[in-house]
Amino acid sequence: MTGDNSEFSVIDRLFKPLAGLNAEARGLIDDVAVLGAREGYDLVVTTDAMVEGVHFLSTDPLDQVARKLLRVNISDLVAKGADPYGYQLLTAWPKGMAYEGKAAFAAGLRIDQDEFDFDLFGGDTVSTEGPLLLSITAFGHAPVGRALSRAGARVGDRLLVGGFIGDAHLGLRVLRGEFDELSEAHKAHLVQAYRLPQPRDDLAEVVLDHAHASMDVSDGLIADALHMARASEVTLVIDLDRVPTSAAARAAIALGADVTDLITGGDDYQILCTANAAGAEALKAAGLHEIGHCEAGTGEVSVISGGKVIEIEDKGWVHV
Amino acid sequence: MTGDNSEFSVIDRLFKPLAGLNAEARGLIDDVAVLGAREGYDLVVTTDAMVEGVHFLSTDPLDQVARKLLRVNISDLVAKGADPYGYQLLTAWPKGMAYEGKAAFAAGLRIDQDEFDFDLFGGDTVSTEGPLLLSITAFGHAPVGRALSRAGARVGDRLLVGGFIGDAHLGLRVLRGEFDELSEAHKAHLVQAYRLPQPRDDLAEVVLDHAHASMDVSDGLIADALHMARASEVTLVIDLDRVPTSAAARAAIALGADVTDLITGGDDYQILCTANAAGAEALKAAGLHEIGHCEAGTGEVSVISGGKVIEIEDKGWVHV
Numbered sequence: 130m131t132g133d134n135s136e137f138s139v140i141d142r143l144f145k146p147l148a149g150l151n152a153e154a155r156g157l158i159d160d161v162a163v164l165g166a167r168e169g170y171d172l173v174v175t176t177d178a179m180v181e182g183v184h185f186l187s188t189d190p191l192d193q194v195a196r197k198l199l200r201v202n203i204s205d206l207v208a209k210g211a212d213p214y215g216y217q218l219l220t221a222w223p224k225g226m227a228y229e230g231k232a233a234f235a236a237g238l239r240i241d242q243d244e245f246d247f248d249l250f251g252g253d254t255v256s257t258e259g260p261l262l263l264s265i266t267a268f269g270h271a272p273v274g275r276a277l278s279r280a281g282a283r284v285g286d287r288l289l290v291g292g293f294i295g296d297a298h299l300g301l302r303v304l305r306g307e308f309d310e311l312s313e314a315h316k317a318h319l320v321q322a323y324r325l326p327q328p329r330d331d332l333a334e335v336v337l338d339h340a341h342a343s344m345d346v347s348d349g350l351i352a353d354a355l356h357m358a359r360a361s362e363v364t365l366v367i368d369l370d371r372v373p374t375s376a377a378a379r380a381a382i383a384l385g386a387d388v389t390d391l392i393t394g395g396d397d398y399q400i401l402c403t404a405n406a407a408g409a410e411a412l413k414a415a416g417l418h419e420i421g422h423c424e425a426g427t428g429e430v431s432v433i434s435g436g437k438v439i440e441i442e443d444k445g446w447v448h449v
Numbered sequence: 450m451t452g453d454n455s456e457f458s459v460i461d462r463l464f465k466p467l468a469g470l471n472a473e474a475r476g477l478i479d480d481v482a483v484l485g486a487r488e489g490y491d492l493v494v495t496t497d498a499m500v501e502g503v504h505f506l507s508t509d510p511l512d513q514v515a516r517k518l519l520r521v522n523i524s525d526l527v528a529k530g531a532d533p534y535g536y537q538l539l540t541a542w543p544k545g546m547a548y549e550g551k552a553a554f555a556a557g558l559r560i561d562q563d564e565f566d567f568d569l570f571g572g573d574t575v576s577t578e579g580p581l582l583l584s585i586t587a588f589g590h591a592p593v594g595r596a597l598s599r600a601g602a603r604v605g606d607r608l609l610v611g612g613f614i615g616d617a618h619l620g621l622r623v624l625r626g627e628f629d630e631l632s633e634a635h636k637a638h639l640v641q642a643y644r645l646p647q648p649r650d651d652l653a654e655v656v657l658d659h660a661h662a663s664m665d666v667s668d669g670l671i672a673d674a675l676h677m678a679r680a681s682e683v684t685l686v687i688d689l690d691r692v693p694t695s696a697a698a699r700a701a702i703a704l705g706a707d708v709t710d711l712i713t714g715g716d717d718y719q720i721l722c723t724a725n726a727a728g729a730e731a732l733k734a735a736g737l738h739e740i741g742h743c744e745a746g747t748g749e750v751s752v753i754s755g756g757k758v759i760e761i762e763d764k765g766w767v768h769v
Contacts, residue, residue: 130496131496131497131667153602155598156600157679158598158600158679159493159598159599159600159664159680160523160525160599160664160676161493161494161495161529161531161596162493162494162495163491163492163493163494163591163596164491164492164493164494165492165593166487166488166490166491166492168486169487170481170486171484171485171486172483172484172485172486172492173481173482173483173484174481174482174483174484174537174570174571175451175463175480175481175482175571176537176538176539176571176573176586177451177573178541178573178575179575180541180575180577182578183575183576183577184575185741186604191496200681205481206481207482209481211481216587217496217571218496219492219496219500219584221499221500221541222581232616238604249494250494251494251496252496253496253497253498253583253584255499255500255503256500256503257503257579257580257582258502258579258580259577259578259579259580259582260578260579262541262575262577262579262582264539264573264584266496266586271483273485273486274482277735278475278478278479278481279478279479280475280478280479306709334648344480346680347451348451348680350602356480358467359478360478360479391571393724424705447700
């Protein structure tokens with residue numbers, strides 16, 4: 130692990146304990162990590178960064194930001210059917226950032242490293258005149274040649290999603306003061322979904338065994354379905370009425386939230402995948418929800434509700 | 450590869466061509482990369498970030514910044530005896546950054562990807578209110594169990610360096626208007642060393658075969674020797690009179706540059722390694738320079754000149 134000179138004590142005090150005794154990290158006394166090949170497995174690699182004011186709020190507690198950072202990356206891995214392994218960490222601290230904030234960040238990493246059996250291998254620390262920026266390059270293992278892609282959807286496939294859509298988007302709006310009439314329990318549920326997504330590592334194996342295409346929903350259901358449709362060169366049809374929503378989300382809809390906001394919001398970190406009919410049954414038995422199907426096409430997403438096609442204005446997600 | 454929605458066209462237009470046809474990148478249409486295990490080899494991993502105003506100047510051309518970013522990471526790999534393989538790229542663009550700048554950056558990546566046979570596998574693009582931040586997590590292959598560490602120095606070892614020390618530091622000062630009396634050729638040499646370091650991939654194999662400890666010099670010769678001394682729990686003795694300097698650096702010294710600035714400056718990206726007497730001979734035959742030796746100790750660096758120990762005030766490097 131490397132860092133500006135002023136950062137060496139931060140590395141020693143905060144990050145070396147996170148590397149623990151894993152051989153890959155070389156105790157963080159070296160400036161590289163060394164990953165042995167696991168016979169029969171490919172290494173699945175993903176990079177996701179979070180910027181203060183864009184991907185998280187300045188008021189979000191830094192231990193939870195750390196955990197979200199890990200979870201966002203772990204979510205990517207498990208959606209590919211990969212077993213989370215470890216990560217390289219980049220921290221760009223704003224100049225003058227207090228040690229306490231860095232310590233809270235490291236404490237959050239510790240919690241979710243243990244939770245997901247996910248090790249720190251190395252990284253870099255720098256300082257910046259700009260906002261806090263955090264990035265992870267995460268590694269997982271998948272059986273050789275089997276890591277799922279968003280390019281694997283086939284005409285005739287069913288489209289499935291791992292769990293509730295829209296909670297994180299609504300949680301962000303709760304943090305901004307909207308939906309004040311919601312119950313405290315519902316508000317807490319939505320804020321928790323925003324701050325601390327739950328990677329579906331419990332579903333990685335069944336998805337690996339049955340899905341044709343798979344990814345996690347980070348930019349919003351519609352935007353990510355569009356990525357899958359384009360990569361697979363098909364049309365994905367989503368039945369809005371079948372998209373699973375939480376009781377808290379339904380309460381927010383009753384208070385005026387637009388259901389299309391839920392599917393264009395982001396930060397869900399649910400698995401989105403396709404499978405043939407038999408695979409879809411196995412996936413549903415594991416708890417996934419069928420929300421549509423896959424037709425011949427050239428990279429479109431079609432949303433239906435009440436049996437009719439509806440237009441979604443904003444298919445993208447413009448972060449915080 | 451992933452990115453903010455506004456960045457998808459940048460990914461399509463600038464980064465997809467950089468991923469080319471390598472299987473690992475999945476054409477950048479997926480959100481993960483997949484690296485097959487190479488039998489008999491470990492994967493060596495390093496992360497190095499560069500921040501505008503800290504690690505490079507706002508006036509540095511972005512194609513050269515891109516090339517330096519790749520070279521800094523490749524330098525880390527080859528110092529460990531690893532064969533450069535490919536990388537994950539994180540770009541945090543300042544809001545409103547012109548497309549032309551991004552295109553220049555991508556063009557620089559293309560040049561050095563080809564130069565070093567180094568492929569883009571994936572990454573993330575985000576935007577920030579802060580300065581431009583660029584980070585790479587780089588991968589290389591080393592024979593199983595043989596990747597060199599900075600913790601391997603043994604008492605009695607010779608200390609060697611791959612080439613000129615101090616040029617990059619002086620180049621930065623030339624860019625800031627110092628040493629105006631230098632010849633244009635000398636100024637160009639020093640600025641080139643700062644902007645476009647030369648990773649010593651030509652030395653990776655001989656270093657792998659003969660060195661006990663190895664790393665590249667990025668924070669300055671003294672600071673990095675100190676890292677090696679601490680990791681190896683030895684004392685490294687550096688004979689200042691034997692540290693190789695370029696004709697341009699000697700001209701700058703004649704104009705008043707302090708020789709200790711050269712060894713406390715940074716950005717050299719030369720290999721620093723130790724080896725036993727026979728190994729040192731092989732390394733010197735390959736062009737490395739013997740600059741000192743390794744004594745029993747507990748993590749110190751001792752600098753001698755004219756046979757006497759000299760005190761170096763500032764052992765660290767406080768970037769740009």
